[in-house]
Amino acid sequence: MQDLELTAEEKEVLAGARGPGPAKAMELVAAVGRAMGAGRLVPISSAHVSGISYANIGPHGLSFIREILEGVDRLPVRTTINPCGMDLDAADSWGLPREFVEGQKAIIDALSAAGAEPLLTCTPYRAGAGIERGSVLAWAESSAVCWANSMLGARTNRVGGPEALASAIVGRTGEYGLLLDRNRLPTHVVDAVVYLKDPSDFGLLGLSIGAMAGSGVPFVRFAVDQPEPSESDLLYMAAAMAASGAVGLFYAEGAAPPPAGGGWEDRASKVRIDSLDRAKGMLGNSRGAPDLVAFGCPHCSVGEMKEISRLLNGRRVKATTWVMTSRKAAERAEAEGVLDNLRASGVQIVRDTCVVSAPLDRLGFTKVALDSAKAAFYCPSHCGVEVIHSSARECVEKAVRGR
Numbered sequence: 001m002q003d004l005e006l007t008a009e010e011k012e013v014l015a016g017a018r019g020p021g022p023a024k025a026m027e028l029v030a031a032v033g034r035a036m037g038a039g040r041l042v043p044i045s046s047a048h049v050s051g052i053s054y055a056n057i058g059p060h061g062l063s064f065i066r067e068i069l070e071g072v073d074r075l076p077v078r079t080t081i082n083p084c085g086m087d088l089d090a091a092d093s094w095g096l097p098r099e100f101v102e103g104q105k106a107i108i109d110a111l112s113a114a115g116a117e118p119l120l121t122c123t124p125y126r127a128g129a130g131i132e133r134g135s136v137l138a139w140a141e142s143s144a145v146c147w148a149n150s151m152l153g154a155r156t157n158r159v160g161g162p163e164a165l166a167s168a169i170v171g172r173t174g175e176y177g178l179l180l181d182r183n184r185l186p187t188h189v190v191d192a193v194v195y196l197k198d199p200s201d202f203g204l205l206g207l208s209i210g211a212m213a214g215s216g217v218p219f220v221r222f223a224v225d226q227p228e229p230s231e232s233d234l235l236y237m238a239a240a241m242a243a244s245g246a247v248g249l250f251y252a253e254g255a256a257p258p259p260a261g262g263g264w265e266d267r268a269s270k271v272r273i274d275s276l277d278r279a280k281g282m283l284g285n286s287r288g289a290p291d292l293v294a295f296g297c298p299h300c301s302v303g304e305m306k307e308i309s310r311l312l313n314g315r316r317v318k319a320t321t322w323v324m325t326s327r328k329a330a331e332r333a334e335a336e337g338v339l340d341n342l343r344a345s346g347v348q349i350v351r352d353t354c355v356v357s358a359p360l361d362r363l364g365f366t367k368v369a370l371d372s373a374k375a376a377f378y379c380p381s382h383c384g385v386e387v388i389h390s391s392a393r394e395c396v397e398k399a400v401r402g403r
């Protein structure tokens, strides 16, 4: 393994020339780079910081963020933030404890004061964070990492939340893993010989692939009669494979072609998936009436909100129903009248947070119906709730029937 070489400027930052926060940040970025076998640090054009929900990191997380930002006037690169623990406009109606609300706002204030954009979404690329092909990022949100590497032509590792913030402070990340050509070749060729009817099925396929490929790079080939996947199909698949495994990059026939050459065809493992049953078994699907029906993991686009509105077709929901999205996408949907239709059906537009980032148990939910395999995979362990995973169409019917 090569030694990590820091430049003179990086050594100065490490020695405290720019203050205690940047020194701590450089120490963290260098330590991760060294542990991962990086030979040097490289500049990044963007950081995306996750792990900022007060429900998950509490007062210790807030202290860490304040400490590492000490002495930071302005983050040197564009920095966006993942969902937090609540819809900032719903703090009162959700009845969360004052300590929680104030702690969450303090986290966002600390990051915003340093220049981070509080997009509070896991789909920053849908909320105006334009990414140029070939750009190097330090993103910490597994679904966004998988999307950026696979569909946006960027390069980023699956960095942890603290590392992403440290990289945002020093504008650097270690050159290792998915930043290097040799680690971006397919390791598995997956023949998905199963018909996938909608994004929920693509999510199940993603769960199977992630569990099988681990931190590998799958190249997915679909059945010959499979219609071309939509953006939602691929995003649900990406998010799920990044949840059940540690996939940070995939290729998909027709949508994200694998690199030519490199000799990977002979070396890659060949896998055939002809059923979604294994993935369904990973979700421990519950039965009965959900007390929450939630759409938007990853956060809904305007098109996805339109589709939910179309499926509702003016009917009112009986179950509490969330459509989770970013403020930017909500603004666009508002302008197009989509939110009016959803609200008229009794749907709550939830921004800034999601089912995994919000304290569902404190909010009194026990059983959640979801069309997202990623959310269904995480919710039982992260939020202590039972899940019912089904298609968006079936979730809408459950919301309308209330059972």
Ligand code: F3S
Residues within 6 Å of the ligand: 082, 083, 121, 122, 143, 239, 296, 297, 298, 299, 324, 353, 354, 355, 356, 357, 374, 375
């Ligand atoms: Fe996004 Fe939350 Fe799902 S961060 S990908 S909506 S678990």
